[in-house]
Amino acid sequence: MASSSSSASDLRYCPRWKYDVFLTFRCADSRKTFTSHLYEGLKNRGIFTFQDDKRLENGDSIPEELLKAIEESQVALNIFSKNYATSKWCLDELVKIMECKNENGQLVIPIFYDVDPWHVRNQSESFEEAFAKHESRYKNDVEGMKKVQGWRTALTVAANLKGYDILNG
Structure with a gap:
């Protein structure tokens, strides 16, 4: 009868995560302020962080490499x-991150940078304005409206997670 236990030589180390942290943010709002300081702080502490420096704001889809980086990250920090x-790009990333949270157990931590968490959760103020524009753009497109609803849902769920509120820089 074969033994059910494995020897140490039979086991192979196969890391589950390629990155410790995936950092997602709106470039124009925080890249040169909060986000760059956060990224450097994480890096200086030996935390391997993926930060996309090649954002294509006008692109409708996220490159495969970026989707893979999201999947291979243990933690997602959403600023x-x-x-x-x-940004449709940011919202698409958020939907993927929330999928990874549900499917892979990825830890998602929201950071509310100079914005009231209530406004994010309830899509009011600047979030309401942004979604009105998205809905106007897709008003005659059933698939587009489904996408907008997916963004809304992901945003609400993510904003209801325990996170950090950073007001006034």
């Missing part, structure tokens, strides 16, 4: 700022 919801 919500006033103009976050104006």
Whole structure:
């Protein structure tokens, strides 16, 4: 009868995560302020952080490499700022991150940078304006409206997670 236990030589170390942290944010709002300081702080502490420096704001889809980086990250730090919801790119990333949270157990931590968490959760103020524009753009497109609803849902769920509120820089 074969033994059910494995020897140490039979086991192979296969890390589950390629990155410790995936950092997502609206470039125009925080790249040169909060986000760059956070990224450097994480890096200086030996935390391997993925930060996408090649954002294509006009692109409708996220490159495969970026989707893979999201999947391979243990933690996602979502930096919500006033103009976050104006970016389809950021919202698409958020939907993928929330999928990874549900499917892979990824830890998602919201950071509310100079924005009231209530406004993010309830899509009011600048978030309401951004979604009105998205809905106007897709008003005659059933698939587009489904996408907008997916963004809304992901944003609400993510904003209801325990996170950090950073007001006034």
